[in-house]
Amino acid sequence: MSAHTSTARTALTAWLDHLAHEKRASPRTVRAYGDNVLAYLNFLERHRGEALSVADMGTIAAAELRAYLAFRRDPGERGPSSQDRDGLSPRSLSQSLSSIRAFHRFLDHRLDTPNAAVGLVRGPRIKVGAPRPVSEDQAHGLIAELSLDPDREDWEVTRDEAVLTLLWGCGLRISEGLSLTRRDAPLADSLRITGKGGKTRIVPVLDVVRQRVDAYLAALPFALGPDDPLFRAKRGGPLSPRHVQATMQNLRGRLGLSDRATPHALRHSFATHLLGAGADLRSIQDLLGHASLSTTQRYTQVDAAGLLAAYGKAHPRA
Numbered sequence: 587m588s589a590h591t592s593t594a595r596t597a598l599t600a601w602l603d604h605l606a607h608e609k610r611a612s613p614r615t616v617r618a619y620g621d622n623v624l625a626y627l628n629f630l631e632r633h634r635g636e637a638l639s640v641a642d643m644g645t646i647a648a649a650e651l652r653a654y655l656a657f658r659r660d661p662g663e664r665g666p667s668s669q670d671r672d673g674l675s676p677r678s679l680s681q682s683l684s685s686i687r688a689f690h691r692f693l694d695h696r697l698d699t700p701n702a703a704v705g706l707v708r709g710p711r712i713k714v715g716a717p718r719p720v721s722e723d724q725a726h727g728l729i730a731e732l733s734l735d736p737d738r739e740d741w742e743v744t745r746d747e748a749v750l751t752l753l754w755g756c757g758l759r760i761s762e763g764l765s766l767t768r769r770d771a772p773l774a775d776s777l778r779i780t781g782k783g784g785k786t787r788i789v790p791v792l793d794v795v796r797q798r799v800d801a802y803l804a805a806l807p808f809a810l811g812p813d814d815p816l817f818r819a820k821r822g823g824p825l826s827p828r829h830v831q832a833t834m835q836n837l838r839g840r841l842g843l844s845d846r847a848t849p850h851a852l853r854h855s856f857a858t859h860l861l862g863a864g865a866d867l868r869s870i871q872d873l874l875g876h877a878s879l880s881t882t883q884r885y886t887q888v889d890a891a892g893l894l895a896a897y898g899k900a901h902p903r904a
Contacts, residue, residue, distance in 0.1 A: 592639065592640045592697075593637055593638065593639055593640070594627050594630075594637075594638040594639065594640055594642065594643050595627060595637075595638075596640075597640045597643070597689075597692075597693060597697060598620065598623055598624065598627065598689065600696075601619075601623075601689055601692045601696075602616050602619065602620050604692065604696070605619060605734060609733055609734045610733065611731075611733075611734050612727075612730070615731070615734070615841075618681075618685070618842075619685045619688065619689075622681065622682045622685035622686065623685055623686060623689045625658070625682070626654055626682070626685075626686050626689075629654045629657055630646065630650065630654070633650065633653070633654075640693060640697050640699050641699060643690070643693050643699055643701060644693070644699040644700060644701050645701075646701055646703060646704070647703055648703040648704070648706045648707050651683075651686070651703070651704060651707045652707055655679055655682075655683065655707070655709075655710070658673075658674045658679060658682060659673065659674060659679055659710070660673065676709075676710035676711065677842055677843075677844065677845075678842060679709065679710045680709040680710060680839045680842075681839060681840065681841070681842035683707065683709045683839070684709075684836070684839040684840045685840070686704065687704055687705075688734075688736075688840070690704045691736050691737060692736060695736055709839065720843065720847050720851055720852070720855050721855075722855075724841070724843060724847070725754050725852065725855055727841055728750060728834070728837045728838070728841065728843075728847075729747055729750050729751060729754075731837050731840055731841060732746050732747050732750070732833075732837070733747075734840075735836075739820075740805065741802075741805035741806060741807055742820060744798075744801050744802045744805045745802050745805075745806070745817060745818070745825070746830075746833055747798050747801075747802070748795075748798040748799045748801065748802040748817075749763060749764075749817055749825070749830055750830075750833075750834075750849075750852065751794060751795050751798040752795055752798070752799065753830075753849055753852040753853060753856075754852040754853075754855055754856055755791075755792045755794060755795040755856070756777065756779075756789045756790075756791060756792075756795060756856070757789065757853050757856030757857060757874050758779065758789070758853065759781065759782075759850070759853060760827045760830050760831070760849050760850070761827065762779050762780075762781060763817075763830075764815065764817055764824070764825055764826075764827060764830075765780075765815075766815070766816040766817070767812065767813050767814060767815060767816055768810040768811065768812055768813070768814050768815075768816055769812040769813060770816060771799055771800075771803055771816055772796065772799065772800055772803065773791045773795065773796045773799050774791065775790065775791055776788050776789060776790050776791055777789045777791055779875065781875040782875070785875055787872060787875045799816075802817075806818065808822045827849075830849050831848065831849055834847065834848055834849050853874070856874075857874060
């Protein structure tokens, strides 16, 4: 495919095919990415007054991308003249921008058509609250979405899958997950974790967590000593908490999740899912390493339907 002879729409089709068949993205993800980028191309072609080639995509200015985001944000700015004008929320705008950036990365890596201007555009500010648990489906979606990032090598994707699964499956803080050493893996049936205040606790290890870490070890391109940090950055140094935070930021933008979906939210989800499955607060307190039960109570949130169902089964007058 030549950048000069192929259209941007042909490139979009190729990208969606790449996501579906090479990256094995879900149909829902492919559809969302396609809708976001198609609306972007529609706007650019109306703005420029002609169909765009792949080469043209390398000339899109930051001002044009900002104009598009403004167009999607305000449905009444220029009148109801377009089906793409729907007044997107800040979160949906962020998701749209993430899709556009991913498409431009594909154009750069696969079609030799870079565009540095796209990286200059910031997404809308989204009010950030306290970390909030993600649902089980959302957690699975976050981990599955990792394989769709063309900027990371396969072993890096495997590493990030292991880290997020570890935080979610064991209820660990980022610092606790990154404190594991090569000596700790392959993981045993439980982990001895030293948390805040030097307090030690024993955390069971699920099979899926062990399998993810095993896959990461098999793919790791660096040789490690027994006391070296287990999780490594791209150039071989210890993986930083900032990397994990940035990874979650990128993923939640691509999936349209709240900015409260942070790495720490996976720890909240661990507690919430256990409580929803019938675990008692005292056991969850021990697993999380909380000194106070009131802290554990703040971490655990179950949906209203779950509470009503439990009430109906347990209350003598229900």
